[in-house]
Amino acid sequence: MNEVEKTGHLIEKPGHVMFNPDAWQFDDPVVFWVTVTVVFCLSMLTVLFFWVRKNMAEDRKNKEGGAGS
């Protein structure tokens, strides 16, 4: 069912398109690569955050007389 049939009018409510499955066609390369870009960026920041935290914890352990000190 397309947007016109679902809503009965052409003008959508603001913001609605984000949650409209018709807009998220992943076989469309535009939508696919847009999603990849945003998800990768968010993932990268998240991974870097946890990686830095892990390094901080290891470094602290080493300095407090743990392994390798």
Add this chain to the structure above:
Amino acid sequence: MSAVAEKDEYNYDIVKFCVIVGIMMGVVGTALGVWIASELAFPFMNMDIAQMQFGRLRPVHTNTVIFGFGGFLLYGAGFYMVQHATHARVAFEKIAWAAVYLWLIAMFCIWVTLPMGMTQSKEYHEPEWWIDLIMATSWVCMTISFLGTIAHRKMSHIYVGLWFFMTMLFMVTYIFVFNGLCIPVDFTFSYSAYAGIHDAMTQWWWGHNAVGFFLTAGFIGVMYYFVPKHANRPIYSYRLSVLHFWSLTFLYVWVGAHHLHYTAIPDWTLSLGAGMSIALIFPSWGGMINGMMTMSGAWDKIRTDPIMRFMVVALAFYGMSTFEGPLMGTKSVNALSHYTDWTIGHVHSGALGWNAMIAIGAMYHMITRMWNTEMWSAKLVNTHFWVHLTGAIFYITAMWGSGVLQGLMWRAFDEYGNLVYTFADSVAAMHPFYALRATGGFLVFCGFCIMLFNTLKTISAVKAGTNVMLTAEARA
């Protein structure tokens, strides 16, 4: 020449001037940014005054943060690191001061002329021809003084951070001058020397290299000096930094065409620009990895030192935005992202996340070293870090949301091939995102106010003799 020679007495006055003016520019520039972001969310703030309209004030904001805040950081950090990395005092000091004062005069001229509508209408190159001349003269003075200092260096080696600065000085000079070629009519108006697509091509040759050399090569030079210095660790891989330098310098000049996808530019030019953009991920990530790995053995410092935290988070945003940018330069992603707020979000993930945070980290480092003191309040530095980071995240996520939403709305068709949404619908849909963006910008502005306050209190404490001096280890 010996490998490590005795040091001249450094000229810190010029650096101190640039750092303090740079922080003030940060306050003014972000205040302007918050105001225009609020105008988009709440249009009554335009007040029906032509000089207050978004279109007039937006370039005042961009010029103030890029050339005011970024420019004075580059001048200050440039004069600081060239002295420390060469052990020589600034060469041609009167010329160096002329560079700084001319830059400041240019900023005042920008603040007056752009709101009055005197513009060349070229992004990041809006000021009229006579202001261009002031800026170009300042830049040449900076170049002469910088190169002169390197010529008087007390060791044979030239540190990689200085190489990045030199590529910035050369490339910005010639691209800025060529893009600014015009036929002046009077002090308020000029015609571009180029027409049609040539004008667009030349503009984005400059436009992207303002990002590529002014905001990247120069700030990378800052990163290569201040991250190892503040972490008190050697750079992770000097070989990688040299590779980073040559590949970044070679690749950046090609990528401007990706700003013109789906226009009248020949398709092969756009494909070349997109291809070079993707290739640019490798040197950019090489630099990020080099900066991050320099922290090996000093990671614990992030927990206790908010200045270090600014620098590490800046590197994370550098890595993120240098992945996002090339992907946005491909035709597939650009088909949706072009002309949307996503571009603004991308610019600000670079500007607020990378540029501002590495600049702030370097400024705090220079303040403590030049005045030989701890900051007046370490808690306020920490508060600044969290306020700035929260503001940047609010801003970037708001623009991701609104940009993707705009793109999806503009390309939605119904079963008859008509657009589902009018442009006005998409504008109305932006409101919550614009309000969130203005909130994020306000937090960044608050962060700069905290920084200015803390800096002034630090200097007052030094003058009153009530400051806490740096430890010998920190000064090393």
